[in-house]
Amino acid sequence: LDTVLNQLVGTLDASGAAIYFSESGGFKLRGVSKELEDSYLPEFMPYGAGIPTYVLRESRACRLSIQQDLEGDRVASGMFMDLDNRSKHLLRVQDMPPYRSEICLPVFYGTQILGVLEVGWKRPQAPLAYDVNVLEVICDYLSIQLVGMASSLRSRRTAELGRSLNVLRDELFAYLDDPVAASRAVSAEICAVLNCHFCPVEYDASLDAYVIDFEGGSRVALPDDPEKLFFSTTAPAARLGAGPDGFGASVLGGTSAEDLKHVRITRVDESMPMGGWLRAHGLPCQGLYVDTGIEAGRPRSEGDGKHSSDAIVPASVAKGPTTRALLLRDGSQEPIDDLEYDYLVHLAHDFELIYEGESQKREERHIAQTLQIGMRNSLGDVPGIATDSVYLSATNSALVGGDFYTLIRLPDDCAVMILGDVSGKGIEAASMSALVKTALTAYAWEGAGPARMARSLNSMLMGFSRVETFVTAFIAKIDLKAGRATYCSAGHPPTMVIRPESMPLGGGEARGGEVELLGCQSGVIGAFEGMVYETGAFTFAPGDMLFMYTDGTIEARDRTGAFFGEQRLRDLLLSVSGEGVSGICGKVLGELDRFTESALDDDIALVSLEFLRGRS
Incomplete structure (x- = not known):
């Protein structure tokens, strides 16, 4: 991809080029020309934000002029103008491209959107209609290659997550009698693979409240019981990226969240009340909340559905990694996608079997x-x-x-x-x-x-x-x-x-x-x-x-x-x-x-x- 983008920049005498793939929840940066290697480019833009969303809605190549409003040396806000229909649109600072003008066009395979291609100039100019035609022809040619590439990237990610699951299974077995070491090993692997913050949610008896422990530093008290905060609202759809080509389908195996007996997983994002609360307290605001179903020294909250229990589980019985945790990403990162969600469901399933003494049943299954x-x-x-x-x-x-x-x-x-x-x-x-x-x-x-x-x-x-x-x-x-x-x-x-x-x-x-x-x-x-x-x-x-x-x-x-x-x-x-x-x-x-x-x-x-x- 980078080679193709470098050739495009040379051919059109541009300042840089980038391509975003359409993935679960938004557009992810997948390639840049060498001119932009030291420049800021948004790594991920959710659907509804940024230039890619506008181009997708227009379903055509767009010639754009980018305007930045500066406060000192800092970009305070911005907007872009569509030179073909003379319309203006606001642009978030975090979605700002490093250009003054650009051509942005969608890449389709049939009716399936694969992504968007951006070619830009750091000097103000009106991109030529001829350049637009050249890029449209190139995108038509690239679309066939990009289908295979998107599938290859997904397969590579699937293999990576599969290897991580094997590592985590070994860790859980290795530290079966040492829950502290197990929690440390599991959280480190998850953070590395998912590029997220692992934040335990613990009950603080002195406050009579649950607190979020953010990277072993600040401890922020939750405004209510986790049960009400995370499971009383509807989580985002679990299959946002599913498409007719199957890119959005799970390929890790047959386990689903419905198969879990005790562990529960729910999504958190900025559109939810809890996501807004996290952002307001300076914490990463999107990801997953995981409840392992184990409670140490405190009864379950009432109204817990199929997981309800009036019994207090002694701390000595509550073996295993942290009982509750938030896996969080910053708002500038992509949300947890479906493949990563399935990865955690599989991990939760293994956790249940191991810590309930059902490892033999897992092998038989x-x-x-x-x-x-x-x-x-x-x-x-x-x-x-x-x-x-x-x-x-x-x-x-x-x-x-x-x-x-x-x-x-x-x-x-x-x-x-x-x-x-x-x-x-x-x-x-x-x-x-x-x-x-x-x-x-x-x-x-x-x-x-x-x-x-x-x-x-x-x-x-x-x-x-x-x-x-x-x-x-x-x-x-x-x-x-x-x-x-x-x-x-x-x-x-x-x-x-x-x-x-x-x-x-x-x-x-x-x-x-x-x-x-x-x-x-x-x-x-x-x-x-x-x-x-x-x-x-x-x-x-x-x-x-x-x-x-x-x-x-x-x-x-x-x-x-x-x-x-x-x-x-x-x-x-x-x-x-x-x-x-x-x-x-x-x-x-x-x-x-x-x-x-x-x-x-x-x-x-x-x-x-x-x-x-x-x-x-």
Whole structure:
């Protein structure tokens, strides 16, 4: 973005350029030209304020003249004039751009507003209509790129918040018996990630009132009970930024504020009475109020709804971080957005489970959810093949990942088995795996062989110039009549053919159990143009099994750092294969769970096929 803005400034002989993205609650600065790096620019302008709001309402490029009223060396007030319709409008000092004249125009993608672009001059002048036309053409071109960029920024923020949640979970577990240290660690992490002030709200017995402790310095007494101040009024809408493109939707997971049993979270902003009171007392005036539902030495206020309780909880029982707190930002900052709100809801949910002694329930709930996710990876019903599978995602915040598999029934007693792993974790990997799975399924129905399917997918992924994703996959085309299969293993861990110990009908020499590794290997898909993909083949008899897995299986580590490894997997499969295919993946997963002590750190997909027909 900065590169584009620098080029615009040079082309139009301007003094600077900036771009704001339309986000939850207002416009956030996302890029500046190098000329403005040392200049003041508003970091955030809420809807209803500043030049971006005016331009959005006009829905056109605007040529503006900026006027500043000075008191000494300080800007006291300002206004801007629309040179096209000669209208004048007041401008808050904090929303003042560093220009005397500018062109400001909206950037749309279809009907969706993406943001506004400002190009300005520090000298008074009337911007040319030709310059406006140039910028309009550039914005039309940029809009396609900006859609992807907005999504990328949101994904990056999602990943950042997801990592922070993992850190906070560790902190809460680490300081389970030290609530003071837990409160200190949690508040420090929240302040760093959300760029806010963490202000405990505590009961002061000497004042018989609740007070706000602002950064360990000033203590300001609240005018009333927190229950009446924060929960007797309607908070701002929780989904201000939601749009048809889904930018405003939660992507951190399925937990919502309604799922919380004790913790309550409500928004605070300048439009609310409490926000105005905070501003009048010189405190940051927008953010969130959090009530953990724990009360030390004092009964809950009456009228507390579902959280009402007449019991006094002794201080010795009230373990955990600060029971009440305000997370506040200055009026010049953006309000807490929906993604950050969901982040705190998830943190509150974890807090409840941990401090109620329900950590085990959380794990069971997580496993149930991941198993449900795994069921979406369906294995089709193919006569002559019995199946077993399991999928477990290591991404706690999203419960989805990049591993996928499918079994496709084709005519003439044929089938195609696909198991793949898209690089990365979470929602991005899951969305890409859906695309890859759909493409491979289409290639299978076209009758393509495994190596050709891999080549076609590689060409498709290389065509996405902005997608830095690669795929490992095992693709097998199975002929049940012939008892033969061809396959392509593209950067994937070697698939195993299990030939269990058996006794032939009518006597004869018994066949000892063995596990054969399919050794024909090719490179990953989506990394390089012109990658060569080779075809391998194997035969199978009735009772033989095909066992496929993603790399998280053999790369699982125990507490000493040792890998689970290929040999340990082969020995395990040979020992349990005599019991049939049903449940074999669950047995492998159970052994992995014991080996890692329930600390798997990668997505895992396991699939096993038993051939009920084949070469005798």
